[in-house]
Amino acid sequence: MRNSALRLLSAVLLGLCAAATASAADEISSWGRPIVDAVPTPSPPSIEAPSFILVDIDSGTILAQRRPHEPWKPASLTKMMTAYVVFRELSAGHIDLDDEVSISEQAWRTQGSRMFVEVGSHVAVRDLLQGMIIQSGNDAAVALAEHVAGDERTFAQVMNQEAERLGMKNTHYTNATGLPDSEMRTSAFDSARLAKAIIQDHPEYYGWYSQRSFTYAGIEQHNRNRLLWRDESVDGLKTGHTRAAGYNLTSSAQRGDMRLIAVVLGTANANARAQQSHQLLNYGFRFFETHRLVSAFQPLEEALGPIEEPVRARAWKGDEQHIELGVGRDLFVTIPRRERQNLRASIHVDDRIVAPVERGEPLGTLEIRLAGEVVHSEPLVAMHGVDEGGLWRRVIDDIWLRFQ
Incomplete structure (x- = not known):
């Protein structure tokens, strides 16, 4: 088992290096420019989140921001990268959605939000992904990490390789769940960049982020992203909360041909993160437009x-x-x-x-x-x-x- 996991890790890392082409590097370096103040526009809404960003996914233009590069505790926003690594493994053919994953005691004992898988049971990758994305199941995240890389610690190394490839300069992962760790960090800018990668690199799986509920083992749990009920244009992505992080939310919405990503970090409660994210999205769609010129x-x-x-x-x-x-x-x-x-x-x-x-x-x-x-x-x-x-x-x- 360990040798196969190491071979898999080597293949993944080689794939990451091959994917880091000059054109990808150029795109990363040009993404995330502030809006040019050539024509007067209303100021962004006044929100309380200590760190936030609003960015257009296609042009990479930042429409509003506050300390977007400041390191912050990601909490369950971590699971966006966990999912992204799994999506890449699926696309590469290394694993399959129908693979039956054996649930270890380590995954079963993981604290925090849970999908409620049972130790020794076998659960399809498809179900684990939904349990992690929709229900924010820590047990599902650990089970997926072990299935891909053999253990969670090795999986975290792959997560950091991906973060580096995507240009996430203020991000570091030590686990697949977002459970508290002194070395865990991300930023609003990095979370927006990761959201862009999920949406554009793996659209075939993105639909799960708009799913409002998921039932496993007779237990129905609802998506914690309240914007899915408030605004039909919102179709993702992920919430996160710990005492140290506060209430985080990475959200995305599309109206017409324009798609925006909003990230708020460290808000006071679940309602505040939804409300402030919605204010940012409405501001962007109301006062700006994106055009494909060439x-x-x-x-x-x-x-x-x-x-x-x-x-x-x-x-x-x-x-x-x-x-x-x-x-x-x-x-x-x-x-x-x-x-x-x-x-x-x-x-x-x-x-x-x-x-x-x-x-x-x-x-x-x-x-x-x-x-x-x-x-x-x-x-x-x-x-x-x-x-x-x-x-x-x-x-x-x-x-x-x-x-x-």
Whole structure:
């Protein structure tokens, strides 16, 4: 059992390293920019949570925040990462939703909120996930950790590897449940980033976060996220509470094509965390809107209309003389409502581009402005590759370059 768990852990860690591509790193570094104050908008609501954040999932624009990077006790928000690791294992085919998990005495004895599994019984991964997500069962979380990695301590190492890969710089896990530990920590910003990963990386499992109740062994328990009853646009994610942490909530809602994530940490009670989260979400949807301006590798003129600068670049010493320019991923911007028509685009292309050039290689910058201020800056990339030209082309272009 131990050897198989170690082999599994090695496979997981190798997978994490392989997944940490340059493009993923770029996306992480660009996610979480404050809204540009180009056009006056009402101030965010005054709420009492000592730490909070409101962010658009697609553009990564922060619409409201208070000490978003401050370390905080996660409590059961920890189970978001527990679930995320299990989702990745499911997607990789290492485990299956129908796997029967043997419930250990360690899982059965876990204190706090429970799904009420019995020691020695066998419970499907599917049921354990629902028991953890909906009922916040600590016993279910430990059982899943043991099934994936052999023991909870090893599983926590995988959780921290995932946190590092996702750019969660103020997060550290020591267990799968969120039960108190002096070394456990997260932040509002990191919790929002994790929520984004759950929603976008594993949409096939996200529906469980909107499920209002779950019955296991004849015991029905209700989801502690009160917003699921107050607002139909809210479809997740997770509550958390301990004496040290206070009342935490990571929530998400979608209205039309716009999805927001709100995180409040350290509120006074369960009703306060729901009310303050709802205030943040309503503020974001009321005063802002998000637009997909350009799709990945879509011609810029087709997406943005006429642009003063050329949308292609000179390719020196190549078998083609020009390269069409675009963006390597979908480009979203979040701006105050009714300002879409006032956006302006400009491009800045590198002075000397010498073949060979690979598709997706950065060659300049696209800037989106509102009222004269840059609201988004995105690398311009080659829409197609250009191979090195023949000897004659290289010689001629080398001569021309000497005079540039």
